Amino acid sequence: MFFKIQILYKLLSLKIHKKWYKNRLNKLQEKRWIRLNNTLLKSPFYRDKAKKNTPLNEYPIINKAHFMADFDIINTKRVSLKKALEVAIKAEESRDFSPLINGITVGLSTGTSGNRGVFLATEEERAQWVACVLDRVIGFSLKKRRVAFFLRANSNLYDSVTSKSLQFEFFDILKNMETHTGRLNKLQPTILVAQPSVLLELASYVEKRELSISPTKIISVAEVLYQEDATFLKRIFKQTIHQVYQCTEGLLASTCAHGTLHFNEDFLIIEKKYLDKEKKRFHPIITDLLRTTQPIIRYELNDIIHEKSNCPCGSHFTAIDKIEGRSDDVLRFKSITGKDVKVYPDFLRRTIILADPSINDYTLVQRDLDTLELYVGNNNAYELAAKAVKSYLESRGVKDIIIEKALVRNHVKGNKLRRIQNDWKIN
Ligand SMILES: [Zn+2]
Incomplete structure (x- = not known):
């Protein structure tokens, strides 16, 4: 109590x-x-x-x-x-x-x-975290609500949120999705919390009419929510997809009513380490003003953040346009003149989805200095995507890249979905 x-x-x-x-x-x-x-x-x-x-x-x-x-x-x-x-x-x-x-x-x-x-x-710190989740993510209400929460495993941290007005149901993401859809249909959650890769899978069941739920709030957690995935999910679930940006270091940012992520600057100090000349991308350096057991002082994350200049909600908290991925997923090549060429994930993401309107499912992995592995969900659009990637790289002075075709998405169930990944790791 x-x-x-x-x-x-x-x-x-x-x-x-x-x-x-x-x-x-x-x-x-x-x-x-x-x-x-x-x-x-x-x-x-x-x-x-x-x-x-x-x-x-x-x-x-x-x-x-x-x-x-x-x-x-x-x-x-x-x-x-x-x-x-x-x-x-x-x-x-x-x-x-x-x-x-x-x-x-x-x-x-x-x-x-x-x-x-x-x-x-x-x-006390756990109480602080739960309070923050209630305030910024779930929303405080006296109405009875059912939360469907997709997790890798149950954690006692979440049990503490359960009360008379809030019922938590856990779904193990490693289990078969078909067993979950039955439970979800029965539960009819008011709030659905899951990583984007799980939300995408659930959306495919909604499309097949095997899942029929109408939550009032959907919250994407744990992975990067790519813009095209957000658009797709918004269309299927007919609502804004909310996000939480959190890591071991705490609850860093959550979305406002407009679906924009804002850093929780009432208890975080965010310094920006810019990664490009244009000052568009930065690594956040965070200081958590409320953590006391394990102080978080000027802790640099390797996530690549794009700042949004303003949000119609009027909040003074720094707004995030998107989280591009992590710095280890920047692709690295050599140009024909021998120069190092860094390609941020977002450029390739855009190149691939703009290659053909039918492309919404894809992964691209760098396996070697000159080898990429590309998967495109719509097989008919594969050649267009591969060609677009090649010509983009040529425009950056990178030639003779081998693009190998992958037949399955680069993703292991239960792991994070990273659409653009550098597996070569010379970073
Ligand atoms: Zn806002």
Whole structure:
């Protein structure tokens, strides 16, 4: 019960602060940074800087590898990585997600690149996260709602959201989709939460008239929602597809009523590391002003973000036009003059879908310096897509690329769908 009261308290606090500081975002960030500074005194890694009240921009920028390497001295509770991993792996194996170290929950993130992350959260931080999900994602309401949630596995973090007015039903994405459609038809969820690849599969059942549901809100999570997929899903489900941008590092952004993702800048400071001269793409460097057990200070993500200049909702929070993918998925070639050529995923995405209006399902993988593997769902349009990719690369000075035809989509069920992927990895 105490946990639910904590959630309610955090929810109110989020709402009041957001409203009160609506036009003075800097003030709110400043106030929260000063408070965080006191917590940083407990982190051996940050203590010296915190003692001197060092401004944020003089703190080191860290990435996931640094973050894990210095895990033991970054966290403020003296938890060692060894111990945390031990507890987290045991929990995964026993499917019992309640183990705690001195009241701190340990979670394991499933990084696709093999480098698993560990995260720590106190009960207060878990309440904060749940409150944020209620406020920014699900929406707070006293009406009874049924949420269909597609996950890899059930997690005790979500159980805590269940209450009289909110019923959570979990669907294991590794199980056969046909068993799910029957359950969904019966459940008639008011809210549907799933990754885009699952939503696309569900949409195909709606098209075949084997699935008939009419949720009032659909939320895409965990993977990049490509524009053409969003358009397709919007047409099938007849509504805006909402998104959540979240990772181990917390709930970073969620969509407004217009379907635009906005960073939660009431408790995050977002710095932008631009990746191109035009300043269109950036890596976000995040500082979470509310995380205290495992401080997130100037943590650079390798996601490629495009900024949106304005959103009709009027929010002061930075709007995201799209998340292009990750920096490891930038394709790399050599031009005929021997220069390195970097091709961002978005250029190839556009080239492929514009090659023929019938193309909406495709994957492109770089296997080697000069070998690409292309899959196009509509076989009749394959040649057009392959030709378009070739001529785009030629326009960038890259010649003699071999394009191999793939007969199946580059995607393993349960994994993230990445339509453009660099599997060669010389990054
Ligand atoms: Zn907006």
